Amino acid sequence: MNDDRLRLDLAALADEVSPADLRDRALRTSRRLGVQRAVATSAAAVVMLGAATGTAFALMPRDDGPAPVPATTPSITLTPTPGVTPPTTTASPEAAVSSGAVGPTATIGRVFYGPQPGGAGPARLWSFRPGSAPVRLLSVPVRAAIGNAVVSPDGERVAWVDDSSYLRVADVDGTDARVYRGNLVEQDCWTPAWAPDSRRVTVSRVVSAEPSVVTEVGVVELSTGKFTRIGDLRGCHPLWSADGKVLAFPDGSTGRVVLTDQRGRKSRSIPNVGGNADRSCFDVASLSPDGSRIALRLRGPDEESGDVARELDVNAVLDTRTGRKVDLELGGRKLLQAYFQTDGTLVARVGAGDRNVLVLLDGDGRRISEVPEPTSLKGQQILGVSG
Numbered sequence: 001m002n003d004d005r006l007r008l009d010l011a012a013l014a015d016e017v018s019p020a021d022l023r024d025r026a027l028r029t030s031r032r033l034g035v036q037r038a039v040a041t042s043a044a045a046v047v048m049l050g051a052a053t054g055t056a057f058a059l060m061p062r063d064d065g066p067a068p069v070p071a072t073t074p075s076i077t078l079t080p081t082p083g084v085t086p087p088t089t090t091a092s093p094e095a096a097v098s099s100g101a102v103g104p105t106a107t108i109g110r111v112f113y114g115p116q117p118g119g120a121g122p123a124r125l126w127s128f129r130p131g132s133a134p135v136r137l138l139s140v141p142v143r144a145a146i147g148n149a150v151v152s153p154d155g156e157r158v159a160w161v162d163d164s165s166y167l168r169v170a171d172v173d174g175t176d177a178r179v180y181r182g183n184l185v186e187q188d189c190w191t192p193a194w195a196p197d198s199r200r201v202t203v204s205r206v207v208s209a210e211p212s213v214v215t216e217v218g219v220v221e222l223s224t225g226k227f228t229r230i231g232d233l234r235g236c237h238p239l240w241s242a243d244g245k246v247l248a249f250p251d252g253s254t255g256r257v258v259l260t261d262q263r264g265r266k267s268r269s270i271p272n273v274g275g276n277a278d279r280s281c282f283d284v285a286s287l288s289p290d291g292s293r294i295a296l297r298l299r300g301p302d303e304e305s306g307d308v309a310r311e312l313d314v315n316a317v318l319d320t321r322t323g324r325k326v327d328l329e330l331g332g333r334k335l336l337q338a339y340f341q342t343d344g345t346l347v348a349r350v351g352a353g354d355r356n357v358l359v360l361l362d363g364d365g366r367r368i369s370e371v372p373e374p375t376s377l378k379g380q381q382i383l384g385v386s387g
Contacts (some may be wrong), residue, residue, distance in 0.1 A: 057182035057225035109387025113380035138174035148191040152198040155386030239287040246291030255280025271323035283311040295338035
């Protein structure tokens with residue numbers, strides 16, 4: 001089967017498959033359909049990232065170039081591709097916003113934004129650092145921006161899966177854009193996740209499309225395109241801890257959140273989440289540097305689980321060992337999103353009238369400082385925080 005045929009078959013499967021198999025719905029475009037998620041849950045052992053022998057993703061110069069190179073071909077072409085649109089300016093005309101910090105000086109890093117669900121057309125990404133104006137970044141397809149685009153931990157690059165199910169990576173300003181065409185990868189379920197070193201990306205590549213979609217999880221070494229399988233995992237929206245020791249993801253069917261180490265010897269689930277518990281989770285946003293806390297969206301027993309598409313809104317931060325909620329000092333304001341920084345602090349986004357506010361919290365959930373967001377970013381969602 002050639003690559004174009006496989007892509008067409010995947011598109012057809014995305015429209016026709018039964019909701020009983022999440023893997024066969026991995027390429028679905030729709031959001032929040034109220035369909036019960038279902039995935040064959042198997043938190044099998046995860047091998048060391050560098051332990052297994054991998055194949056290669058072919059790094060191609062452009063979409064209309066030569067036919068895709070087989071996955072076992074190690075050669076790549078390190079040339080730019082016009083797959084993304086770089087910004088024409090570096091900053092918005094909106095004036096820089098005063099930090100407005102209360103108490104110690106805020107140490108919020110660079111915050112990255114993309115469109116909220118429901119947008120159309122090419123989607124512009126933005127960044128904001130407290131004390132400066134928002135900076136306009138590259139544009140990517142809206143489906144990718146909403147559903148799977150992720151910013152590297154060092155804040156230098158963006159990875160996403162395009163509408164043809166190819167992994168793409170570019171600098172945040174749109175330069176050095178690359179497309180990895182050795183294999184198709186999932187767009188909506190096992191979405192890309194950066195390794196802490198900002199040099200590798202975890203993906204789920206499509207092995208075959210007949211008689212049903214078969215995928216395998218692994219890590220792509222971006223400099224070479226080498227793919228290394230890391231285990232027979234089943235779930236959605238993975239997160240790596242900053243220390244590289246914990247991989248967390250919702251299982252996709254029972255509402256449990258699975259955590260495992262690199263060797264897969266200590267796989268566990270967060271207590272009292274999913275299964276027969278009164279609360280479940282199908283969407284996670286951020287994991288603390290040591291994997292001890294996680295920011296996620298909890299759902300009650302009467303809430304629909306929704307479809308496989310990514311959601312980045314957060315209504316709780318949990319201790320992953322006990323399942324207990326971490327109390328956050330937010331001044332009674334509604335928690336909208338939350339992202340951990342590499343020093344263990346948490347950047348919480350809360351609603352505050354005509355604009356949102358970023359609150360910096362310490363490891364115990366106590367407020368350190370806060371800064372109002374520019375009003376121009378109120379209709380955007382945060383994709384990540386770096387620095």
